[in-house]
Amino acid sequence: MMERFDGSFTQQEPIPEAGIAAALEVMRHGRLHRYNVAPGEVAETALLEEEFAAFTGARYCLAIASGGAAMATALRALQVNPGEPVLSNAFTLAPVPGAIASIGARPVFVEVTEDLTIDLAHLEAQAKATGARVLLLSHMRGHVGDMDALIALCDRLGVRVVEDCAHTMGATWRGVASGRHGAVGCYSTQTYKHINSGEGGFLVTDDPDLAARAVLLSGSYMLYGRHRAAPGPEVFERLRLDVPNISSRMDNLRAAILRPQVAMLAERRARWRELYRAMEAGLAETPGLRLIARPEWEDYVGSSFQFLLPGWEPARVAGFVARAAARGVELKWFGAADPVAFTSRYAHWRYADPVPLPQTDRVLAGLIDMRLPLTFSTDDVEVITRIIRAEVLSAAQSEIGQGEVAEAVAVPLAD
């Protein structure tokens, strides 16, 4: 009998009891809106912002409705105009170009390397060709390139950097919290990220002007004085009549759920790293499969796992993914012709009128991606890696006939 894996790739851990208790408290008193406070009370959302600012070392923090809202707000705070080009790495998730499009700006994609990080030479070329002022840099799946080189390049080009840290919340790079290299760091607290409020996000910055604009944009009305991780009133007084209200605040209920989880990020990172290392160990030296190098400077979280099947023809990859799925191992393939579930790639974002990027196409054609939820144990990971290894070896050896592939890809992929 072939070994099967029965675990769920989408099952997260429960909300900690302290978060459940705090959420019940908010529901009992009924003051869910962040500016609805009793005399002397500080809103859960304001406390959460203060705690997340301290966690990242940022001066200012805004809690917001989603990671996508954080990125769109950051771009608006930077006063990106409609029609303006905004650079972004081509390997990312749909909410990133979506945030650019949401303000009427134009995504300009930059090639990705085999380490899954942005190609700096192409970044420079694209910045010069388009005159873009802003880079929305996605640390996609937690892979962070050489941030010193990137920031030096962007400074030289006059490009401001917004970091998408959906997969690097809790990670550091040469000891600095992810999201603290550019002008603004954006995070998501959506269920599949590192802390879970269903939907939600953060924006952090040290720039008082950007912070005040972001607070006003999120819909503070004239109640910005109730923020704690925000600049003083003098900054708001200068801007308050010039910045539109685009309601995207976080509420006290979600903040109550999140506060205890911020304190758990370091412990979660340690557990994720253990699972990630078990994946690496289980797949090491599998012929036909290449692991992604993780440089020393990157203290990553490891909430998902990627590997490359370099040079595999599409039918062979599709057959491999389908056979792994049939054995209970859910893999996402970034090279699929049509987007599946959460996985789409730049060429699918037709509204952005993407120009083909041959290097990125080559990398994504062989890129396999897997969630690594904390509900997995290292024993689970050992089963998963045995199955992947066996299926890679058999796919590499077999001559795949068309009939077999058609049959294999017909296996439905669970979301």
Ligand SMILES: *Cc1c(COP(=O)(O)O)cnc(C)c1O
């Ligand atoms: C999830 C995600 C986001 C933000 O997602 P929201 O669902 O808007 O919170 C941004 N970038 C990447 C790479 C993501 O995976």
